[in-house]
Amino acid sequence: MKEWTVRPNVKLRLVDPDDAASLYEQIEKTRPQLAKFMPWGDSTKSVEDERVFLEYCEGRIAEQKLWNASIIIDGKAVGMIDLHNIDSDNEKAEVGYWLGGEYQGNGVMTDCLSKLLEIGFEELNLHKIKLLAEQVNEASNAVAKKVGFVLEGQLKDEIYSNGAFHDANLYAMVN
Template sequence: MFRLDIDEEITLIQIQESHAEELFRLTDKSRKELREWLPWVDGTKSKRDSLTFIRLTLNSYEAKKALNCGIFYRGKLCGMAGFNSIDWQNLNAQVGYWLATDFVGRGIMTRSVSGLIEYAFYELELNRIEIRAAVENSKSRAIPERLNFKHEGVVRQAEWLYDHFVDHAVYGLLRSEWR
């Protein structure tokens, strides 16, 4: 099982089947805020749905295509972060993340994503990290901006979000640009 200690408060742990109940409760408690930007929220109606998601992520990890981690802040699950996809041929990965409402504003996500970047560049030896976020999602866009990603452009109507399309801001960071 993958584990990455970020600092004395934050640990990323590969999400496991045993986390399904806790993950569902966390999602359900922040449902309104998460739904604004994440298309999967309405489909997460029970612990079983969270368990299905976890099983899919474990299969993707086994296939070396992704790595999805729970963010544990002071030992408590507070969100998710990881590589939604890893392209080994081109040595790049796409980072995705979300944080429960009660944990916003503590620097948790910036520190978590920074740790993932370190791991990607120095352990996995990837060359490029990409983050995409809805153009109007200022909180999500603040993460790559804070970490000195380059804003590379906008993909128009990149994602169907319940009843409308949203444009995505695309951010990229190369290993040669990190730190």
């Protein structure tokens, strides 16, 4: 399984269905927060749901439409980060991420996103990477700004989550 070191105890590892139980544990622990911003926050109901999702991801990776990694801290899968909607013709993709609540607030996601940008630009040869964050998601907006994303615009009613449409900030970085 391909792996990238972010910090001595933090790694990114291409998705593996064997991580389903560990990831689902973090989804359960962080469900109220995830459901606020992630459309799947309420719909992932079991380890099997997570395993099916990870198997789907493996297929999309094989088609070169997705790059998806588990965030591994001290050997345990505790979140995910991805490049989705990969458009090879136009050399661009969009980024998404989530992290278990007990691991938030100490720069892990900022460091993981920095590593993802390195992978996207240097290994996948992307020209542009976009990031969409609900305007009310202060943590996600802060992470985008910390790694150097530039705000390109604001999109009205762009994301449906938590039972309503929400405005989003569109950030981008060009290599």
